[in-house]
Amino acid sequence: MSSSEAVKTTRPRNRKSQIVAAAADLFRVHGYHGVALADVADAVGISAPALYRHVRNKQELLLTTVQGGFNSLDGAARRSTDVDGLVTALVTLSMTRSGLAGLWQREARHLPDEEHAALRAQLTDLVKHMAGLLRAERNDLTDANAELVAWSLLGVLASLAARRVDLPSRRLEHVARQVAYAVVRCDVRADPAAKLVNRRSHRSDSESRREQLLNAAAELFDRRGFGSVSMNDIGSAVGIAGPSVYKHFAGKADLLAAVMVRGYERLHAGLPQVHAAPDPRTALTILMRSHIDFSVQNSYLIGLLISERDQLPDKERAASVRAQKDYLDVWVRIVDRALPGREPGELQLMVNAAFTVINNLVRTGRTNRRSDLADRLTELTLAIVATDL
Numbered sequence: 069m070s071s072s073e074a075v076k077t078t079r080p081r082n083r084k085s086q087i088v089a090a091a092a093d094l095f096r097v098h099g100y101h102g103v104a105l106a107d108v109a110d111a112v113g114i115s116a117p118a119l120y121r122h123v124r125n126k127q128e129l130l131l132t133t134v135q136g137g138f139n140s141l142d143g144a145a146r147r148s149t150d151v152d153g154l155v156t157a158l159v160t161l162s163m164t165r166s167g168l169a170g171l172w173q174r175e176a177r178h179l180p181d182e183e184h185a186a187l188r189a190q191l192t193d194l195v196k197h198m199a200g201l202l203r204a205e206r207n208d209l210t211d212a213n214a215e216l217v218a219w220s221l222l223g224v225l226a227s228l229a230a231r232r233v234d235l236p237s238r239r240l241e242h243v244a245r246q247v248a249y250a251v252v253r254c255d256v257r258a259d260p261a262a263k264l265v266n267r268r269s270h271r272s273d274s275e276s277r278r279e280q281l282l283n284a285a286a287e288l289f290d291r292r293g294f295g296s297v298s299m300n301d302i303g304s305a306v307g308i309a310g311p312s313v314y315k316h317f318a319g320k321a322d323l324l325a326a327v328m329v330r331g332y333e334r335l336h337a338g339l340p341q342v343h344a345a346p347d348p349r350t351a352l353t354i355l356m357r358s359h360i361d362f363s364v365q366n367s368y369l370i371g372l373l374i375s376e377r378d379q380l381p382d383k384e385r386a387a388s389v390r391a392q393k394d395y396l397d398v399w400v401r402i403v404d405r406a407l408p409g410r411e412p413g414e415l416q417l418m419v420n421a422a423f424t425v426i427n428n429l430v431r432t433g434r435t436n437r438r439s440d441l442a443d444r445l446t447e448l449t450l451a452i453v454a455t456d457l
Contacts, residue, residue: 084122086112092133096167099378100130100178101295131183134176137168138187142194151205154198155221155248162225163241169226169424174375177293192433195219202252213256213444219432220251220448223425227417235413243414247421247455254451262440267365278316280306282330283368285323290371294324294379324376325384331369332391335362339398348405352453355402360426360445367430374427396420403453410457422452 080086090111094103105126109119123129144161148154172191176184198221199214209217224247228240235243275283284305288297299320300310317323338358345351363370377388399419400412410418426445429435438444 083112083114087119087122087129088133088136091129092137092167092171095130095133095175096170099295100126100175100293105129127179130175131179134168134171134179134187137165137171138190140165141168142190145194145198148201151201151252154201155245155252158221158225159241159245159248162228162244163237169228173226174293177291178296188433195222198222209256210258212262212438213258216429216435216438216444217252217254217256217448219429219435220254220425221248223428224248224251224421224452226428227421227424233413233416233420235411235417239414240417243417243455243457244421246457247418247452250451250455251425251448254448256444256447259440259443262438264434264437265439267367267436277306277308281313281316281323282327286327286368286372289324289327289376290368294320294376321379321381321384324372325380327369327372328377328380328384328388331366331373332388332395334366334369335359335373335395336391338362342398342402348402351402352406355399356446356449357442360442360449363426363430364436364442364445367436370427371431407454414457415453418453418455422449425449425452 087108091103091108094107094111098107103126105119105123106116108129109116112119123132140161141158144157145154148157172187176187179187195215195218198218199211202214202217203209203211206214224244228244233240281302285297285302288301288305292301297320298310299313302320302323303310303313313323317326338354342351342355342358345354373392377385377392380388396416396419400415403415403419404410404412425448429441429445435441
């Protein structure tokens with residue numbers, strides 16, 4: 069080939085950004101263990117050796133991906149000088165970068181402990197900054213409740229990551245903004261008798277071996293992710309050898325399915341009382357409290373229902389999807405009867421926002437340990453589903 073026929077190719081200056089964006093999408097859809105660096109290279113249109121010029125390994129790529137999202141969130145919040153600016157900035161960011169919440173909730177667990185702790189510290193510091201903006205405008209909020217509201221605001225925005233609702237983009241943004249304002253304006257009461265308690269351990273010496281294994285598996289799957297836990301890990305957690313676990317469960321997927329079934333059974337256990345309520349408002353109150361009480365006491369199960377469904381075999385996964393949809397439909401119907409006037413898509417968005425706020429707060433360090441958490445979550449949930457549009 070002559071020099072005039074040669075085609076000179078150069079690497080685009082934003083190649084690293086392309087790699088990170090592609091990795092974020094792949095991690096969000098397939099999970100950390102379901103993605104190879106070769107998949108990322110294919111998505112960008114480069115060879116695997118070319119990819120290694122930018123990242124050393126998959127963990128580094130995951131860290132870069134999550135850290136980039138955190139930096140965007142942190143920058144948007146810290147550029148805000150008041151609550152109005154904060155809500156606007158975060159809603160706008162969430163409409164364009166909806167994958168960050170999923171990466172943090174599901175995939176960041178696969179980072180080394182030190183790096184995960186550093187990200188958690190960054191997020192906690194951001195919440196303190198947001199709480200400071202809230203306290204500057206709301207002197208009725210205690211420091212602890214201002215942080216609770218800040219975490220809840222992040223939960224509302226995280227719910228947009230799963231926005232499978234039939235709403236035009238502008239209407240979606242409007243509803244999200246109004247729900248965010250409902251949270252930051254919520255009358256969160258101060259309980260002078262509130263204290264910190266420890267809820268995270270659900271184990272008892274009187275439990276059967278099967279119960280011990282189910283509880284241990286739920287905790288390990290939630291903390292590390294299904295793909296990072298072995299049967300040996302589960303056995304060790306209850307003081308037996310890994311092969312002995314097979315006396316109770318056929319395999320790890322069977323254990324996960326049993327834990328998930330237990331979660332949905334307990335979540336649905338309060339529905340008969342809801343349906344027997346004398347009026348729609350009472351039904352809504354019972355439904356909220358039943359869901360919140362379950363979530364506060366079963367944070368590991370909540371974590372699995374959020375993040376590990378895709379690890380189930382096809383039949384069990386389909387059943388899990390149906391159970392989740394049926395439960396969401398119950399909430400939408402009850403909220404609509406108690407507080408009519410909103411479109412189905414708007415109700416779904418509000419209910420999903422309420423779920424995400426509850427799920428996040430019961431799984432967030434210090435907030436999970438508040439003895440008054442269920443009461444405060446009831447106030448926040450009612451504010452969300454009663455949002456005036």
